[in-house]
Amino acid sequence: MTTQTAIAPQRAGQPGAAPTDRVNAVEARGIVKHFGETRALDGVDLTVRQGTVLGVLGPNGAGKTTLIRILSTLITPDAGTAVVGGYDVLRQPKQLRRTIGLTGQYASVDELLSGAENLYLIGRLLDLSAKQAKARAAELLERFSLTEAAGRPAKTYSGGMRRRLDLAASMIGRPRVLYLDEPTTGLDPRTRNEVWAEVQRMVAEGATVLLTTQYMEEAEQLASDLTVIDRGRVIANGTVADLKAQVGGRTLRVRPGDPAELPAMVRALAESGLPGGYADPDGQLAVPLTDEAQLTAVIGVLGTRGFAVAAIDTAVPSLDEVFLALTGQQSASTEETAR
Template identity: 80%
Template sequence: MTTQTAIAPNDQGQPTAGPGNAVEARGIVKHFGSTKALDGVDLTVRQGTVLGVLGPNGAGKTTLIRVLSTLLRPDAGTAFVGGYDVLRQPRELRRTIGLTGQYASVDELLSGSENLYLIGRLLDLSRRDAKARAAELLERFSLTEAAGRPAKTYSGGMRRRLDLAASMIGRPRVLYLDEPTTGLDPRTRNEVWDEVRRMVAEGATVLLTTQYMEEAEQLASDLTVVDRGRVIANGTVDGLKRQVGGQTLQVRPHRPADLPEMVRSLAERGIAAHTGELDDLLAVPLTGEGQLTEVISVLGGRGFGIASVDTVVPSLDEVFLAITGQSATLPQQTQDSEETAR
């Protein structure tokens, strides 16, 4: 997990990740008995960005993280992380990455400070540097007062923060965060988000799996949606919103009683409209450029008074539901079904 910056051909002469990409995976397949957890997954993560990987429970997100961090060997496909081949150069690759799994995995007999110091020394930091880095991260994650206490006395949220700090101590170039804020309170979640942003600003790349749509919107530059072991959608947050539903024009009339006549007036011009969730709003899905102007022109020309006009896009929850056909409100603190299969 120490810093590596070179993206170069590997020692077997195989192609590595393309220029500007920290992670590239092609055709990744993984079976657990009769269960196909990954079914030909392609994934690209640009350097210095956050890729959010979304998907319902059992979609294959955790299995993908385990493959890319060399904890599982894929049955087929290729993957490169930081220029290193997942299959042929696992030792070198591990020194470029950090990993925080779904559950905290700290040594409960050691103190918070000792846990981080140990990780630092294992990463070849000097005694002085390991101690300084541990103190820095304990402060960032509001653990300084508990630094000398055994981790077994920590609350669940404190252990989670300590686990996150441990994954960051070596300043990894690529950081895997597998549902990192599940179960954390809002203040601690914001602290984690701030630290992720700080690392990205310093040049790190983050692959984030999450079931919190707000988290994906806050952190991710790009999104990949996985379901049943396959990638079913890629794009930016705004791009996926446009792909799913585009913009909706919301018009609030001065007189709510005018709404039925406004709908009929627009229908005569071939423009579909309906009353919104609130009785005093007219909703018009925008299907092309210039339609907003046309709607306002039609309504104004018919003498309808307009109190306000606004445009809205689908929420990321709605995008998730539309793409996967499943609710974005999923149980917390659960593992992908491939964990059970294993």
């Protein structure tokens, strides 16, 4: 049975419904969690604005999943406070669970039931009528390209199909706050795009999403804001643009007409009082820029020294480069590119 079977939706206007005018859907302050002598979370602060996607980035073991488990009431923190959808994680766990959906890192579906039966059962447990549960199950089976396999037992599904079914299960009750813990790990590009489209659709309808991921492309595609966690601590917050600016501005990249002249180009800049240039892995001269005058000066030096230039380009750092600079570790997408 999926985690979602224990979570039921709370509609605005129902008895005990949380306030609907909150600016922040999730607020966590000073969250600490120990596992034995390991300090998995070390005073984490987190804010997720209502109706947005917050991407939580971090290397393996950073504490991302532990944070999700605390915010979904699966484990309790050793210190700190958290409010989700207007409900206190420690004092109002039952009410909180009625506002959230959760998909963990590993698919967990009832293998003896068919895909359609899994979703129908969860829909009924989420207080949908039989007609509503059947309709919602059919809708999500189609969105995740599972319609043809809807009548087959889940144990016959491939790993990717089970993952898609698990994602559909987390969305069937249209939760106000949805936790997605590395939801597209192991999925093919087409299925990943389907998941992204569904997340964007839910946010457009007013849902709030907390997404943990190691895929920088996924974070850029979906997240309004980013939080980077490493060794149980928040080390950076902001939009994609904010984090790129924090790491550094634009980089000038110059491709030599003669690759053998690249070391001489680096020396020429240093001798002219323009240090910081280096040869990048693609065989280009890379120069971090602080302003437009520096760009002009670099081009001037290369021209004066008579270097032939094949191409010139400027670019802000990629989110992969930002992640590497902040954590000193490769993201999953960087590792895939390297393989």
